[in-house]
Amino acid sequence: MSELGFLFAGYAVVWVALGGYIIAVGRRQSTLRREIARLEREFRTGE
Amino acid sequence: MTGGDGSSAGEVSGGRQPAIRVRGLWKYFDHFPAIRGLDLELESGRFLTVFGPNGAGKTTLIRVLSTQIGPTQGEVEVGGCALPGQADRLRRRVGVISHNTYLYPNLTANENLTFFGRMYRVPDLDDRITALLEEVGLSGRRDDLVRTYSRGMQQRLSIARALLHDPDIMFLDEPYTGLDQHASRMLRDVLKTLHTGERTLVLTTHNLEQGLEMCDEVAIQVRGRLVFRENVATLDKAGFEQTYFDHVGKDFRWDS
Amino acid sequence: MGFLSQAWVIARKDIIGELRTRETVLSMLLFGFLVILIFNFGIEPGLREENLVKPGVLWAAFTFAGILGLNRSFIAEKENDCLQGLLLCPVDRSVIYLGKFFGNSIFTLSMGLVVFLFFSVLYNVDLLQVALPLGLILVLATIGFAAVGTLFSAVSVGLKSRDVILSILLFPVMVPVVLAAAKSSGRILDGDPLSSAGLWLALLVVYDVIFLTVAIMLFDYAVEE
Amino acid sequence: MTTVSPGSTAQPDATAAVADGGAGGGVTTAAAAPLPEPGRTLWLDILGVVAILSVLVALYGAIIWAPTEAVMGHVQRIFYFHMPSAWVALGPAFTIVFICSIVYLVKKDLRYDRIAGASAELGVLFTTITLLTGPLWAKPIWGAYWTWDPRLTTTLVLWFIYVAYLMLRSSITEGHSRARLSAVFGIVGWIDVPIVFMSIRWWRTIHPTLVTGEGMNLDSSMEAVLMLSLAAITLLYVYLLIVRVRQLDMGSRLDRLRQLSHLR
Numbered sequence: 001m002s003e004l005g006f007l008f009a010g011y012a013v014v015w016v017a018l019g020g021y022i023i024a025v026g027r028r029q030s031t032l033r034r035e036i037a038r039l040e041r042e043f044r045t046g047e
Numbered sequence: 048m049t050g051g052d053g054s055s056a057g058e059v060s061g062g063r064q065p066a067i068r069v070r071g072l073w074k075y076f077d078h079f080p081a082i083r084g085l086d087l088e089l090e091s092g093r094f095l096t097v098f099g100p101n102g103a104g105k106t107t108l109i110r111v112l113s114t115q116i117g118p119t120q121g122e123v124e125v126g127g128c129a130l131p132g133q134a135d136r137l138r139r140r141v142g143v144i145s146h147n148t149y150l151y152p153n154l155t156a157n158e159n160l161t162f163f164g165r166m167y168r169v170p171d172l173d174d175r176i177t178a179l180l181e182e183v184g185l186s187g188r189r190d191d192l193v194r195t196y197s198r199g200m201q202q203r204l205s206i207a208r209a210l211l212h213d214p215d216i217m218f219l220d221e222p223y224t225g226l227d228q229h230a231s232r233m234l235r236d237v238l239k240t241l242h243t244g245e246r247t248l249v250l251t252t253h254n255l256e257q258g259l260e261m262c263d264e265v266a267i268q269v270r271g272r273l274v275f276r277e278n279v280a281t282l283d284k285a286g287f288e289q290t291y292f293d294h295v296g297k298d299f300r301w302d303s
Numbered sequence: 304m305g306f307l308s309q310a311w312v313i314a315r316k317d318i319i320g321e322l323r324t325r326e327t328v329l330s331m332l333l334f335g336f337l338v339i340l341i342f343n344f345g346i347e348p349g350l351r352e353e354n355l356v357k358p359g360v361l362w363a364a365f366t367f368a369g370i371l372g373l374n375r376s377f378i379a380e381k382e383n384d385c386l387q388g389l390l391l392c393p394v395d396r397s398v399i400y401l402g403k404f405f406g407n408s409i410f411t412l413s414m415g416l417v418v419f420l421f422f423s424v425l426y427n428v429d430l431l432q433v434a435l436p437l438g439l440i441l442v443l444a445t446i447g448f449a450a451v452g453t454l455f456s457a458v459s460v461g462l463k464s465r466d467v468i469l470s471i472l473l474f475p476v477m478v479p480v481v482l483a484a485a486k487s488s489g490r491i492l493d494g495d496p497l498s499s500a501g502l503w504l505a506l507l508v509v510y511d512v513i514f515l516t517v518a519i520m521l522f523d524y525a526v527e528e
Numbered sequence: 529m530t531t532v533s534p535g536s537t538a539q540p541d542a543t544a545a546v547a548d549g550g551a552g553g554g555v556t557t558a559a560a561a562p563l564p565e566p567g568r569t570l571w572l573d574i575l576g577v578v579a580i581l582s583v584l585v586a587l588y589g590a591i592i593w594a595p596t597e598a599v600m601g602h603v604q605r606i607f608y609f610h611m612p613s614a615w616v617a618l619g620p621a622f623t624i625v626f627i628c629s630i631v632y633l634v635k636k637d638l639r640y641d642r643i644a645g646a647s648a649e650l651g652v653l654f655t656t657i658t659l660l661t662g663p664l665w666a667k668p669i670w671g672a673y674w675t676w677d678p679r680l681t682t683t684l685v686l687w688f689i690y691v692a693y694l695m696l697r698s699s700i701t702e703g704h705s706r707a708r709l710s711a712v713f714g715i716v717g718w719i720d721v722p723i724v725f726m727s728i729r730w731w732r733t734i735h736p737t738l739v740t741g742e743g744m745n746l747d748s749s750m751e752a753v754l755m756l757s758l759a760a761i762t763l764l765y766v767y768l769l770i771v772r773v774r775q776l777d778m779g780s781r782l783d784r785l786r787q788l789s790h791l792r
Contacts, residue, residue, distance in 0.1 A: 010606035010664040017657050061313040077703045116528045138393040149388025153320040159677035165312045457708045462699050475688035477722045479727035521712045
């Protein structure tokens, strides 16, 4: 692998790791939002 | 909520200090409230049986009162010691018999009792063990491994273990679980001898017949609260089954 | 001292139970032998590098075998919910910790001694020459191992996959002990005097003191509910 | 020696739960309990934008602005993200795990446990980045992906310790048990780190290696880029930590609501 190849690989690792984490956190966030909406509905209709 | 004994100790006839006083006790496991604002007062020397279906929080109550777990909120005072702060002081005076025996299966009866006796610094331990084994009818098996004991014998030995340090407050959590009729009867006989009027006893069970036999007071625990409390002297024993199901039935959803 | 004698009562209870079944120490020993045997296939006998690898084999065997004992330490307390009975006793939590620590140390130490013997026979080590310094290293390593191990054993005992979790928790934290023990015993096996391993022994002592103190302080939280 | 008796735990977090769920005789008020707010606020958004912008600026600085290092060439540019990742993990991230573990054990407030958990996650993330970029940088320079350099080796051991910490957390479901047990491990693990480092350093000086991380000549513009990068990654860590903690807070409140709606 060329020198630039290693450089590219190094940066790829950084951004894939950070991006992966942020995507995972974002997904969890939307699951939470959905769950809140569901509970809200439940409370309304359950009244 | 808990019957008419909300009055302070001084007003109770007999004027004895309360052995147990609980005010607004909550115990959460995560977000699940196993005990929900429970109040309880018990004079020392009395025998209280707490009835309740599975999941009512009886075991949790016993575990809080016997210092095994801390309360989430509320005042708890047992034997004059505030919990959880003074748990260390209380432990010496508390005996617990539960459906778990707390016995080491790879040790003999004698070794088990010697171990616990030393932990409690019981004086004249050997004589004490001999007397207790006599009392629970296990003298002949003193040097047998606990693992060779039947369930009933283990439970009797666990009674001896709980009595080693002569506690003045005893908690019995479903002690009849898994015992056959014969063993239950022996356990009952031992319990009768414990009820001397000097010792405070709290028993939990879901078995109405066994629970009513020798107690002074009854309570019904449902959904983490005591919903019924009465003195056995004034209790309508024949109608108690109906009373119990009336209280439990209202909350049948809890069980499912 | 009442404090230590109470702790000894707990350790004695564990030892009596162990002498009866011999389950723990025997399985530890067998496992330790097997580790040495397996590792041995990776070493070309007679090579000059052999001497560099040998202490590593020895301490790998010690660590892997030792963890078996720690695994059992609190599982024994879970049968019949004995741990609850123990916690009901009117003694400070640190007494219970010390009791379990003494027991674990004694089991690990006896395993270590026999594994050393096995090792010295297989690799033609003149045990008489190195017995004392190696023994000292073994004692120091055992204390550190049991100090942290007893705490982690209590931490992991309530978990479903406690065996795996205990190994995963303990091994990385054990790195300084294994390293110091392997390096210092390497010196001894090379025929150097004990003083040449002074730095490593000091590291072991520091590790033992720090983690024994920390574990005594934290044990309360590992068992409370 | 702890003087705290085993059960002596005021539990403010759970007390708050009581206030919500238990007031006025319990679950009938559940519907009135406040729903979790959708964890967004202006200042947090601003912090996020600033963090991401500064990372982009640092990226520009590292790739374009900084001069090529004379000996190592372009590969040295990995260093601008390698070193800050290592700093964030070993510095703030794991230290916060340690501090919040202690505070949890003292206060029994689950909030601190959530901070510790989130910080450990980020610490492992940045340690992973460090461990992956390090070899990619080392290979073209020294011809080997891995050397048993004290810092590298300590980082690897550290990674194992905090992965173990996260595994311990994920294997316990009850909130306070998880907080308690992982706090115990979080404290021991952190205290272990300097001892690990010392032991590995002694080990490597006894058998010295030719390869060291030294010998890099940073000129002033390189230093500036490094500082910028350090600040950017630290800012990113702080932002992600806050977001993650708020998310965990929300999850916890949601669990409570779910429980209440179930009880109802």
